[in-house]
Every structure is written in structure tokens, then in C-alpha cells.
Amino acid sequence: MTPYSINLWPKTPINSLHIEQDLKNLDKVPKHLAVLFWGGINEKRLKEAAQLCCWAWCSGIKMLSIYNVEDDLKNNAQLLQSYIDTFSRHFFINEKFIPIIRVTALFASTKNVYSNNENSNLPDMQVNLISYADGRPRIVEVAKSLAEDVIQGKMTSDELDIEELDRRLSVPRFSEPQLLILFSPKIELEGFPPWHIHLTEIL
């Protein structure tokens, strides 16, 4: 029996107190939750994603990664951030403060796009937007850079081990998720970064 029993009540929570009720039944909450995006990118779905981010923060989740095969979710990072900001204002009306939920679109290059530049403080919850490019192609990039390092004599090929790959693949903000949720009856990973899910529970 999985420790992550999700309460599948159809009621949509209006504010954070509703979530607290549901949480009482859970044994364990993941620190890093990953989710496969549910369909094409449009305004309605982005708003749903914003809701999801707020619910996730209420549940105590520190990092949420949303995966979409194409890059168009990443291109809408600013929009998602604004929906989150709007939504959180009335969702967290009962809380003492409104949590800072920061959206980051991870790109294969080291320059990540931050959509909320106002606060330089650490966010209360980090939302990563990832796509196919962060999976196998990223591993290929790392392999190439490792090859260059070896050719240039910075390291030997024997020094290459799992820990080294772990280091290079964990883009500073994308650690391994404890739980991955798919919103479909069939389990198909659709290119979710393979390296990061070796111990992830999949629902």
C-alpha cells in the first residue's frame, strides 16, 4: 500500500483551510512533487496549474516540477506566475502571509529564466517547468561536456562515475522528485527526465 494515498474528492478547495482538512489523512508528503501536464497549453489549463501550485504549497511541498513534452509551457512561465499571484491572493486569505511561489523555466543552457524578479529572497516554494529537452537531450549535453573535459585533460574517463553524473544533471533547482503524478489511466512517461526518477513513486 503506497504511503501516498491521495484523497480523490471531487470538491475543489476554495481556500487553504479546505486543504488542511484533506491533509490530515496523509501519512507522508513529498518534498518534491513532479506532475505531467494534462493536455495542451491554454488559458484554462494554466489557471488550473496555478491552482495546483497553491494547493501544493499548502500540502507542505517545497518543490513542484511540471513537465510538458513541448517547450510551450516554459514559454508561458510569466503568465503562469501572474495567475499564481492572482490566485494566491484570495486562496491564502486565511493565512498570516502569502507565500512566495516562484516559477522557473529550466533551460538546457545555464541561463534560467526567472519570471519573478522582484524578490531576491528564497521562495517558499519553487515551481520548475521542465520539458523533453531536460531529459535525454540533457544527458547528451552532459556527455559531450564530460568528453571535452576528458580530452582537455581536466579529468580521466575512469573518474567518471554515477556521482559525477548526479552532480552535473542536477541543475541546481531540479533535484529528484519523490512522487510523480500522471493524470491519465495509462502510465506512459512521455520523455520525463529519466535520470531523476530512479526511486520516484509513480501514480
Added chain:
Amino acid sequence: MPSSDLTDISQNTDPSLKTTPNFLTSPISYISHHAQSLLIKILKQGPIPQHLGFIMDGNRRFARKMNYKQVVEGHFMGYDKLQEVLDICLHLGVKVVTIYAFSIENFKRPKEEVDTLMELAKNKFVELCEKSQLVNKYDVCVRILGNIALLPVDVQEAAKKAVDATKHNTGSILNICVPYTSKDEITSSIKSVIKSVENGHMQIRDINEEIIENYLYTYGSPLLDILIRTSGEIRLSDFLLWQCHKNCYIHFVNCFWPEFSLWEMLPIILEYQLNYKSLKEKRSKSGLQIASSLS
């Protein structure tokens, strides 16, 4: 009329290749056996997955559930079940079966259990190359995937013998992953690629997904179609991560490995058959994408 042999099996016979049960002495076995044969015939009318992966989990918990004297008995039951499931898969026409026999992480288990498992592995490797009815019936080529240097020397030798003895077989492939983790496989593939670059056989700019895939242990097998894990756990536990990450159906089955049977496999194969067309389309689409990114 079935053959008239009785169902009494001596200890040395392959349990999966039992003689046909007799209706008079064991009607339930008889009906079940023939129902299974019929079911396999029906399934064969539709597309059959080419490559199945199994995480055979739950042997120890099964042993505890059945109150066996020793937990390792579960592993022996697990091996018998493996024979049975292999027979079903190969009978269906599956070309490649990949099984997660032992993870590199499993070395951390109690020494006694690890030693027993190593002994079991050694004996079974010997059996595979000397007198396995299954290998002969389906012309199975046995391959051992994993960081073999981590195994005790006698097990390594038994493994090498099994591989050598069957390497000319072309009927089907059994990939035994021992000791294996997917991260180790990917790391070793990247190492091989880099060594290739060092030796001048390849340029850095040639490195792509396909190259890394070619250096994985599973090279030579068709794409993974279905990955099945028993015992109800919903993790991949570092198995075939690269291979199952797209265009592959993953099933977590809620029974222990020794309890797995054709009846559990049935909905899985049926679902594959129902979705076969869309899977084929997705694969050819991603093949085109890779081709266009290479050019």
C-alpha cells in the same frame, strides 16, 4: 484428448514444461491448462509486444505471507515462476524478455541472503547452459546485463558459460540484469562513448541519444514495449530508466511475483493490442524528430 501422462512431477523436471494434466486426475488443472493455451492462441491473433521488462518483486514478502520457514524460499518460488512466465512470453511470441534479477543496491542486504542469491544464480546459470528445456524449446540466447565484475568470481564464470553456450541461438533473447542499476548502465555507456572519442573513433559533435543508446547493455534488443513490476510497489527502482522513458507502457501489478500469472498478463497485453496503432505512430514520429535533429 490430452496425453495420458499423470501430473506427478519429479523434482528434476522443469516445472513450466509440465506434461499436460489429465482431466480425470486433476480436472481443475486440466481446464486451467487448456484455458491458458486457448487464451494464448487468441492473443496471438493480435500484435504482440516485442520486448517485455519485468521487475520480479515480492519474493520475500510472499514467503512471509505463506509462512515459509525461511524467507529465501520465496526466491526459489520466484525462480519457478520466472520459468513459467518465460514460457508464456515466448509462447506468445515475445522476442526479448529482460528481467531485473539483482540490483547493485541489493548487495546491501544481509550477507546470508546475498550469498544464497548468488548461489541460486550460479546454479541456474549452469542449468541454463546445460539442460534447460526452455532454452532448447525456444532457442533462447541468454545475455547477462550489468556490472558483472561486482559478482563473485564463480558466479561470473557460470554466467560467462551460459552466455557462451547460448550465443548462437537466434529464437529469442533473455536479458538477465545482474547486478544492475540503470544509472550504472547509463554511466557505463557514457564512459564507453568518451573512450571512443579519446581513441579518435568518434567526434564529440557526433554524440547524440542514439549513440548513447547503442552503448547501453540492452543494445541489440528492440525498443522496450512494456515494463511490469509486481508486488504493488510503484517505483522503477533504477531499472531501464533510459529505455522506458517514452513510448513504453508501465504497469504496476498488485500481486507478489510468485503469484503472477497469465491472468495478470492478460489485461496488459490486451491494452497493448488496443493501443498498438497509436504507439507505432508515436514511435515513427519520434524517429523522424531524431533524424531531423541529426541532419
